[in-house]
Amino acid sequence: MQSQTLVVTPSVPMAQVGNRTFLDIKAVEGLKQYAALWPGRVRCLMRQGDRTQIAFGDFYDPADLPFDLMSIGDHLQDSPGAFDDAAVVLAAGDSHLDLAMPYVTTAPTVFVIEYTLDTRLRILRLDHGLSIQTAKSSAWLLLRERDRRRAFSKAAGLQANGTPAFDSYHALTNAPMRYFDTRMPRAQHVTAAEVEAKVVQVLAGRPLRLAYSGRLAKMKGADHLVPIAAALSRSGTPFTLDIYGDGPLRGEIAASVDRAGLQDSVRVHGPVPFDAMLVPRMKESVDLFVCCHRQGDPSCTYIETMSCGVPIVGYDNAAFKGITALGNVGLSVPTDHIVALATAITKLSNDRAQLADMIRAAARVSRDHSFEGVFRQRIDHLRTIAQV
Known part of the structure; x- marks a missing residue:
């Protein structure tokens, strides 16, 4: 039987506060929409972080969520079984930790990308000005950009949020799509x-x-x-x-x-x-x-x-x-x-x-860009790639 599990790795972390789970509200709402539209199971893989890394979050009981929540480490290869039943993997292209995805799973990988290299460098300069730290961080970003473009060229598809990301990366894959993110339902x-x-x-x-x-x-x-x-x-x-x-x-x-x-x-x-x-x-x-x-x-x-x-x-x-x-x-x-x-x-x-x-x-x-409409387009794109 063909696997129909959608595996998603958001760029935001999860945080454990005692026995409670603190999650990004926007990420949860998006994952709920995936679960409502995808014809099978949805598994979310998140790395552990600190609550302060989640600007707009809330506490959730994982048992009450319509998707499976799994904690993973920084290295994808250290999470055996996470991808075994995947029909397609939706990975965070903005996170350098996910750029190894096409190398650790045989399931087709689709990257989500929002930031271009130019935007990353601009934010760095705005935050730190002209400094030695800016120069070092810029060099690191340039190396990660090389990794990013290589990973995208091996991926089955790309979902680019906004025109700049689409223009920068769409030529690297045979199945790109552009969307405009929003959380406004009809x-x-x-x-x-x-x-x-x-x-x-x-x-x-x-x-x-x-x-x-x-x-x-x-x-x-x-x-x-x-x-x-x-x-x-x-x-x-x-x-x-x-x-x-x-x-x-x-x-x-x-x-x-x-x-x-x-x-x-x-x-x-x-x-x-x-x-x-x-x-x-x-x-x-x-x-x-x-x-x-x-x-x-x-x-x-x-x-x-x-x-x-x-x-x-x-x-x-x-x-x-x-x-x-x-x-x-x-x-x-x-x-x-x-x-x-x-x-x-x-x-x-x-x-x-x-x-x-x-x-x-x-x-x-x-x-033309409602919350429901955008997620329907994105799921249709994934289903075409996964052939489910």
Whole structure:
């Protein structure tokens, strides 16, 4: 009988806290979707880590999960039996620990990849600047990139999250696919009535309701949020800016709001529950998302924001270029050009008809990339490779 087990090795670890298992919430939701769609068993292989390595996690009882959870070590060859009944293995191409996968199992391997070498090097420079440590780490990344490309060339397929990863690696395999990751199910997508209610607000000429959500860190460009707001204020553009999230820059951002005298227009909320608070607020009271991401990783932020009927104005990193190619869903400016980003916002404030068109386009384009739809495409891709 042909094996029908899907083996998945996420890049995130698991953590044991006493007799309880702490897992990444996003990973669990994705694995649940695999289990619902795959015609057989799903086995998840995770390495042990520390709870602090899991930014958004929760405690789970493995017995209650619809997939098998198995702890493995760093070396794949030390996990006998993990792949014996695999129809296909979905491995983390971003983790150098999984690059040996095509060499340790006869089952077809499909790698998932999100980060390009350019993005890895950019993040390294943003985190550590020009230093000896940066040089050493860059050399290590270059060696791992050689290993990565070799592994991909031996794999049966590739699932690339976002346009930059697809463009960088799709030629290495005969079965590549591109997808845009999101955790927004169809039921949460903005409705046509909600879109039109937002359009009415925009066309009424009221101050633009801007928002940012995500990690408040330099590589996300969070240090530019208040300077952008200050530039808007100087230009006389009426606006409010709500900032949601947490990170190392949160305190400095709040302090800079006070120093700039922007307390009446800029509000720093901290992290809020995604489903219960952030999504409803985005759908009801946000006209435009300010995205200062410097790096080109395929953030879920793009599609999830559009799913709320919110277009994006942001820096033209490689990932956002791939998003704007999908339709009239946003405006991009050169990275780190604060005044240019503020000018783009002012342009839309003065052209409300264009902004209304972008709101409708964001909602329309995102419907093709729902949580369920993306996972159905990915499972279909795996089934074709596994021939099950």
